Amino acid sequence: MSIDIDTARKVAHLARIAVKEDDLPALAGELSAVLAFMEQLNEVDVTGVEPMTSVTPMRLKRRADVVTDGGMAERILSNAPDAREGFFAVPKVVE
Amino acid sequence: MTMLNELTIAGARDLLLKGEATAVDLTMACLTAIDASDPLNAFVHKTPDIALERARAADARIRAGDAPAMCGIPVGIKDVYCTKGVPSQAASNVLKGFRPEYESTVTQNLADAGAVMLGKLNMDEFAMGSSNEHSCYGRAVNPWRRAGDATPLTPGGSSGGSAAAVAADLCLAATGTDTGGSIRQPAAFTGIVGIKPTYGRCSRWGVIAYASSLDQAGPMTKSVRDAAIMLGAMAGHDPKDSTSADIPVPDFEAMLTGDIRGRKIGIPREYRIEGLPAEIAAIWDQGTAMLRDAGATIVDVTLPHTKYALPAYYVVAPAEASSNLARYDGVRYGHRAKLAQGDGIVEMYEKTRAEGFGHEVQRRVMIGTYVLSAGFYDAYYNRARKVRALIKRDFETVFADGIDAILAPISPSAAFGLGEVADSDPVAMYLNDVFTVTLNLAGLPGIAVPVGLDRQGLPLGLQLIGRPWEEGDLLNHAYALEQAAGFVSKPGKWW
Numbered sequence: 001m002s003i004d005i006d007t008a009r010k011v012a013h014l015a016r017i018a019v020k021e022d023d024l025p026a027l028a029g030e031l032s033a034v035l036a037f038m039e040q041l042n043e044v045d046v047t048g049v050e051p052m053t054s055v056t057p058m059r060l061k062r063r064a065d066v067v068t069d070g071g072m073a074e075r076i077l078s079n080a081p082d083a084r085e086g087f088f089a090v091p092k093v094v095e
Numbered sequence: 096m097t098m099l100n101e102l103t104i105a106g107a108r109d110l111l112l113k114g115e116a117t118a119v120d121l122t123m124a125c126l127t128a129i130d131a132s133d134p135l136n137a138f139v140h141k142t143p144d145i146a147l148e149r150a151r152a153a154d155a156r157i158r159a160g161d162a163p164a165m166c167g168i169p170v171g172i173k174d175v176y177c178t179k180g181v182p183s184q185a186a187s188n189v190l191k192g193f194r195p196e197y198e199s200t201v202t203q204n205l206a207d208a209g210a211v212m213l214g215k216l217n218m219d220e221f222a223m224g225s226s227n228e229h230s231c232y233g234r235a236v237n238p239w240r241r242a243g244d245a246t247p248l249t250p251g252g253s254s255g256g257s258a259a260a261v262a263a264d265l266c267l268a269a270t271g272t273d274t275g276g277s278i279r280q281p282a283a284f285t286g287i288v289g290i291k292p293t294y295g296r297c298s299r300w301g302v303i304a305y306a307s308s309l310d311q312a313g314p315m316t317k318s319v320r321d322a323a324i325m326l327g328a329m330a331g332h333d334p335k336d337s338t339s340a341d342i343p344v345p346d347f348e349a350m351l352t353g354d355i356r357g358r359k360i361g362i363p364r365e366y367r368i369e370g371l372p373a374e375i376a377a378i379w380d381q382g383t384a385m386l387r388d389a390g391a392t393i394v395d396v397t398l399p400h401t402k403y404a405l406p407a408y409y410v411v412a413p414a415e416a417s418s419n420l421a422r423y424d425g426v427r428y429g430h431r432a433k434l435a436q437g438d439g440i441v442e443m444y445e446k447t448r449a450e451g452f453g454h455e456v457q458r459r460v461m462i463g464t465y466v467l468s469a470g471f472y473d474a475y476y477n478r479a480r481k482v483r484a485l486i487k488r489d490f491e492t493v494f495a496d497g498i499d500a501i502l503a504p505i506s507p508s509a510a511f512g513l514g515e516v517a518d519s520d521p522v523a524m525y526l527n528d529v530f531t532v533t534l535n536l537a538g539l540p541g542i543a544v545p546v547g548l549d550r551q552g553l554p555l556g557l558q559l560i561g562r563p564w565e566e567g568d569l570l571n572h573a574y575a576l577e578q579a580a581g582f583v584s585k586p587g588k589w590w
Contacts, residue, residue, distance in 0.1 A: 003465075007465075008461075011461050011464050011465045011468070012461060013445075014464045014468060015417065015448075015457075015460050015461050015463075015464040016421075016424075016441070016444040016445050016448055017445060017448045017449050017452065017457055017460065017461065018442075018445035018446050018448070018449035019449065019457075027458075027461070030458060030521060031458070031461060031462060031465065033520070033521065033522055034409065034458075034462055034521055034522060035462075035465070037405075037406055037409065037522045037525070038406045038409060038410055038466075038475060038479075039406075040402070040403060040406045041403060041406050041407060041410070041475075041478050041479060041482055042478075043403075044400065044403055044478075044481075044482050044485065046478060046481040046482065046485070049481040049484050049485060050481070050484060051477050051480035051481050051483075051484065052480045052481070052483045052484040052487065053480075054308075054338075055294050055308060055487065055536075055537065055538030056293070056294055056295050056338075056340070056538050056563065058295070058338070058340070060337055061334070061337050061341075063334075072196075075196040076196075076427075078194075078196060079192070079193050079194065079195075079196075079427065079428035079429070080426070080427055080428065081425060081426075081428075081429070081430070081431035082431065088426050088427060090426055090440055090443065091434060091438060091439055091440050091442075091443055092439070093439070093440050
């Protein structure tokens with residue numbers, strides 16, 4: 001499977017990473033090389049094999065659905081690039 | 096005379112308990128060594144105030160007769176661990192300025208055990224790399240050099256700063272993390288010991304995530320005994336990590352008898368890959384002979400899906416990374432790009448991530464995005480997860496046949512020169528992980544032990560692979576190998 005420039009542009013947008021138009025051909029080439037390497041997986045007979053979901057067989061722990069923590073808005077906001085009045089601030093989303 | 100910073104954990108512990116040195120003395124010796132180590136670029140955030148405060152507290156505990164396992168031992172912490180109030184950015188510009196409001200469980204466990212944090216250590220960005228060349232701090236440099244050659248070499252990756260710091264005696268030990276070999280390969284490149292425990296042995300809470308089903312924390316130390324001591328202090332059940340195992344942590348150090356008579360060591364034939372350099376094959380043969388001489392039985396074993404571990408890893412890990420790294424959006428922490436007039440939230444995400452992520456991270460996030468995208472999920476991601484199940488089954492079969500541990504190479508070469516593997520050829524760099532990723536895919540513990548030097552005077556190590564949850568037994572095999580190898584070489588100081 002080879003990745004063309006249009007696909008590279010689409011993947012970059014899906015990943016929310018801005019890639020300059022000039023850099024797309026090199027990116028497409030690198031992604032194609034990695035995917036070509038992955039093609040080896042098609043040689044394996046995986047008939048009847050369940051995809052692994054957990055490397056150690058364990059049941060995920062459960063706990064009561066109750067509030068266990070909170071009341072620390074200031075600490076949570078302390079690393080925000082832009083925080084105002086107890087909220088994270090972002091560019092306008094709704095016109 | 097041995098300088099205090101050159102001590103092992105066990106050696107320092109003895110001096111501290113006998114009152115022949117203080118934790119403050121040990122810490123000062125390490126801080127002095129760190130201040131003279133800039134060419135190695137191992138410590139990227141120094142925390143001398145925290146270190147001295149903890150050292151004084153450790154001395155008080157020792158005087159009071161309350162000295163836990165790591166009391167007064169100065170250690171370095173890989174930058175991927177969140178440490179309260181101290182920069183923790185996984186060597187990424189996207190987390191520039193991030194000072195966590197909380198402490199990771201593993202570093203808290205170490206602090207509770209009396210360990211003294213000296214600072215944060217260089218690494219590949221988000222632990223993605225095998226050479227420590229992908230770092231916002233610049234590359235870390237191996238204290239080892241080829242004989243008569245000043246070419247700067249890689250300390251390996253991703254825990255390259257940890258490996259360089261321990262090998263250069265800047266600290267007594269360091270934490271690492273291992274997603275595809277990131278503890279074992281740098282340990283091998285720098286002549287130290289590093290263990291990746293069973294998946295679930297150490298809590299991942301507060302460790303900045305790369306690939307959550309593969310990531311494991313572990314110690315990087317100067318001896319197998321030190322690895323046993325430090326792993327015991329790091330490990331343990333943590334309700335804050337749902338994949339943390341709720342099983343007791345044994346006294347690993349007490350299990351080091353060095354007696355492996357009658358144990359069965361598997362030699363996997365698939366690891367003798369085409370083009371395996373003669374020196375790597377030779378050290379593997381030597382290690383095999385050492386274990387045989389120690390009384391173990393050597394058995395040829397087969398792990399038929401080994402060849403597919405690397406491509407499976409490079410589907411699964413980037414897929415998980417693309418999901419984990421979605422959180423870096425410029426909203427809650429770290430870097431946000433300056434926006435142009437009229438830019439909306441999508442431009443904010445795209446510019447922030449383009450500026451904040453380095454090239455290799457961008458590449459892996461995009462690969463992950465692609466293999467998870469509609470129409471390709473089954474062909475890549477699900478197939479890789481099926482192959483992963485087969486790789487795990489290979490190991491289960493071998494262990495069910497009575498094999499106690501598997502001996503294998505760690506990487507296809509000794510430490511290589513910085514810049515020698517071209518950035519434009521990602522697959523060439525990924526080949527470094529060919530012997531290490533299998534364990535992560537199977538969740539098994541593995542330990543790197545230095546065994547000898549190559550013709551150019553660089554350290555070569557071997558890895559032992561153990562049964563799940565039997566790190567104690569694995570460490571004992573490693574202890575036997577360490578005793579037989581008698582590796583005592585240190586890099587000549589040039590920095």
